[in-house]
Structure formats: C-alpha cells, structure tokens
Amino acid sequence: GENVEQHPSTLSVQEGDSAVIKCTYSDSASNYFPWYKQELGKRPQLIIDIRSNVGEKKDQRIAVTLNKTAKHFSLHITETQPEDSAVYFCAASKGANTDKLIFGTGTRLQVFP
Amino acid sequence: GAVVSQHPSRVICKSGTSVKIECRSLDFQATTMFWYRQFPKQSLMLMATSNEGSKATYEQGVEKDKFLINHASLTLSTLTVTSAHPEDSSFYICSASPGRKPTGYSEQYFGPGTRLTVT
Numbered sequence: 001g002e003n004v005e006q007h008p009s010t011l012s013v014q015e016g017d018s019a020v021i022k023c024t025y026s027d028s029a030s031n032y033f034p035w036y037k038q039e040l041g042k043r044p045q046l047i048i049d050i051r052s053n054v055g056e057k058k059d060q061r062i063a064v065t066l067n068k069t070a071k072h073f074s075l076h077i078t079e080t081q082p083e084d085s086a087v088y089f090c091a092a093s094k095g096a097n098t099d100k101l102i103f104g105t106g107t108r109l110q111v112f113p
Numbered sequence: 114g115a116v117v118s119q120h121p122s123r124v125i126c127k128s129g130t131s132v133k134i135e136c137r138s139l140d141f142q143a144t145t146m147f148w149y150r151q152f153p154k155q156s157l158m159l160m161a162t163s164n165e166g167s168k169a170t171y172e173q174g175v176e177k178d179k180f181l182i183n184h185a186s187l188t189l190s191t192l193t194v195t196s197a198h199p200e201d202s203s204f205y206i207c208s209a210s211p212g213r214k215p216t217g218y219s220e221q222y223f224g225p226g227t228r229l230t231v232t
Contacts (some may be wrong), residue, residue, distance in 0.1 A: 001173075034220075043206060043223040044157065089156060099210055100147060101221060103156045 001028040006104030023090035082111040119224035138209030142187035143209035
C-alpha cells in the first residue's frame with residue numbers, strides 16, 4: 001500500500017523566514033496531495049492541495065510543488081508568522097472510490113518572534 | 114458549509130466497558146466517512162472507511178470486532194470501542210466526504226475529534 005514519508009519532524013524558524021517541508025510517496029497511482037495544519041487538540045485543517053496534473057500551486061504565503069517523476073511534493077511557507085506554529089501533515093490519495101488519505105508523519109513547526 | 118461534528122468531545126471510561134462515538138455531517142450528505150486514530154505526537158492513522166448502508170472496510174491491523182463501525186445514514190456514522198483497555202486511549206477523529214466532484218476528488222471534512230481515556 002501507499003507509504004508517505006515526511007521531513008523534517010521538527011522545524012524552527014525565525015519570524016519572517018521561509019519554511020519548507022518535504023514529503024515522498026511510494027504509490028505512483030496517487031494523484032491527490034493535500035496539506036493539513038493541526039493545532040494541539042484540534043482537527044486537521046486543509047491549507048492547500050495539489051493534483052497530479054499540476055506542478056505548482058500557490059495561495060498567498062503558501063505554495064506546494066509536486067514532482068511526479070521523483071514522487072515527492074513540498075510545502076513552502078514564506079514570511080512565516082508565530083501563528084503559523086503548528087503541526088503540518090502531508091497526505092496522498094489515489095482518488096479512487098474510497099478516496100482514503102494516507103498521512104505523513106507530521107512536522108512540528110515553531111516560528112519564533 | 115461542510116461542517117462535521119463529533120460527540121462526545123471527551124470521554125473517560127473504565128477498562129472493559131464500551132464507548133460509542135458519533136460523527137455527523139451537519140450540512141451535507143456524506144457518502145463516505147473515515148475513522149482515524151491519533152496517538153500523542155503522532156500522525157493520523159486510518160482505521161476504517163465506511164459507506165452508508167454497507168460494511169466498513171478496515172485497514173490492516175485494525176480489529177473489526179473491537180472497533181465496530183456503523184454508517185446507518187448519510188449523515189451519521191458511529192464508532193464503538195468495545196471492551197476498551199488503557200492502550201485504546203487516543204484521539205479519535207472522523208472525516209466525511211460528500212462524494213467525488215467533477216474534478217475527480219472529493220475533499221474530506223474532519224470532525225473536531227474525541228479524546229478517549231480508558232482508566
């Protein structure tokens with residue numbers, strides 16, 4: 001089955017700097033890659049997603065890139081702010097009938113003022 | 114729109130008892146619901162996928178007789194943890210999907226989670 005690896009597990013940056021989180025997946029049939037932000041004790045919130053027919057997508061300070069050949073995708077956060085501090089998860093899905101998501105291991109991002 | 118609720122938000126039970134967790138889609142019909150378990154500082158692990166009116170599909174390693182899932186309607190799925198033990202203590206999160214969009218993928222909307230503590 002699908003396996004999603006995520007790096008780094010923790011990331012500390014200064015406010016205003018950029019943060020990059022990387023994920024790799026194993027199943028070449030995966031075609032949908034969302035990113036979630038989860039604050040302590042809360043539900044995951046979708047922050048951006050990308051489909052396999054697109055190489056890059058941007059939404060204000062957040063961008064995601066996808067390299068299907070290498071089977072990896074990355075989250076880029078620019079001009080980080082303290083409120084960006086949270087745990088970020090990548091996920092992969094085949095978009096098949098069940099549309100189930102396989103999550104990465106998570107990255108704890110800390111943005112210091 | 115696309116609100117998913119879970120009840121209860123927190124539950125403490127004694128070892129050996131059963132606990133039922135409800136997941137409801139409040140403003141849409143969910144053709145598919147998913148149940149995840151999340152241990153502290155770990156990722157979300159998919160437990161099972163349920164479609165309305167049919168038996169749930171469990172992920173490898175998840176005991177279907179211990180974690181009973183019922184998806185009786187398009188807005189309600191329940192997870193019952195039977196004969197709970199301390200190692201079942203975890204954060205249980207459901208998600209609901211309204212079905213595939215013309216673009217090919219249907220987004221999952223997550224519930225707020227239920228923190229189960231088994232003493």
